[in-house]
Amino acid sequence: MDNREIENKLTSLEGIGEKIAKEIIDIVNLGYSPKLEKLQKELPQNLKEGQQQKFLLGLALPLANEYIKILNKCTGVKKVEIVGEVRRRKEIVSSIDLLLILDRPLEDKISFIGKFGIPVNIYLSSTEKIGYNKIIHTGSEKHLELLKELGLTAREGTEEEVYSSLGLEYIPPYLREGRQEILLAKERMLPKLISIGNIKGDLHIHTNYSDGLSPMEDLAKEAIRLGYQYIAITDHSQSLKIAKGLTKERIIKQWKEIDNLQKSLNIRILKGIEVDILSDGSLDFDDDFLAQFDVVVASVHSNFKQGKGEMTSRIIKAIQNPHVDIIGHLTGRLLLKRNPYELDIEEIFQVAKNEKIAFEINSSPDRLDLKTEHLWKAKKLGIKIAINTDSHSRIELANIILGVGVAQRGYLEEKDIINCWEIEELERYLRG
């Protein structure tokens, strides 16, 4: 639809009127953050021109929230909610879907191409059928097929009431993939999923000492604003020259700055490092030095092309180092851009289950690494997870919502995630 078609369609609908029509036209042309624009521009051409375009959740989710802010201001609109793949927190989505709830019986759909070329669908719903409409527009198709087998029909009520009428407990959108959620909901055995409010800190953050943009103080203050109890400052280690990796001397200088800042701010600042796992699996600092950090994140940043066996033993060696607490972005994938490196995840997890090690869900919009399937395996083996942002600027601390989405899709609960723990419990774990 072009702008005029949308406007005509909208104004012809009873209860919508010119104001909403104008607002929707406005959001089609909304301006957006340069960082996200850059991410989208870097996507391969074939993805941009292909029939079924794909978009990062990290791009679609904030955009959907911007649309909602605008639409919520319109008279006649009772509520606007995210539905579809974005609500299910799929890492890659093909559209933004919104449900516009009105206080009159009206069912319709408005579609247009939004910012970055993302198709946007706005579904209209009456208040009475809100639950049913949220369910069918959230999907997934497989989930809906299973619900239809149980007798799903267009009835009134909330989502909870619709699920309950089918003999099921409420199924959170993140689990609606047609896997095992229906069986679990029948037995009232769904996990009590982690939510963003459970996050108590962020354990992977870069400052302007290495390749980050923000000074430590700005990051700490933003973390306080987010309600965190703690953060870990984890700049790059010396051999990662391209990212201004820190020498021992500069780290000791940073520790002094942390000690000073700690006196004036009401948040625990952990002394951390993102230490490079070198090609042979050894680490970029000696053990005596690593022992002095509160948190050690170990990650691969070089030599991605190693064979499966070599890369697997490289990472296992790092896991077995007693000073390493977290393995950062395990598979190295960059969504829509770079495949994960060759790895035997099964073998890695078999070793890890007997070690004191957590694996990271990296919340960068283009990583979201680990992925859902890995989390199911990890959870079964009792392996702990840390949800980190790997922030390189203050604003990126908000990306935690993306990592939380991955954890939710992975059936994870508060107890599985070390940065959902109180600071005392976390410090005991890190020291242990």
Ligand SMILES: [Zn+2]
């Ligand atoms: Zn890294």
Ligand SMILES: [Zn+2]
């Ligand atoms: Zn990092």
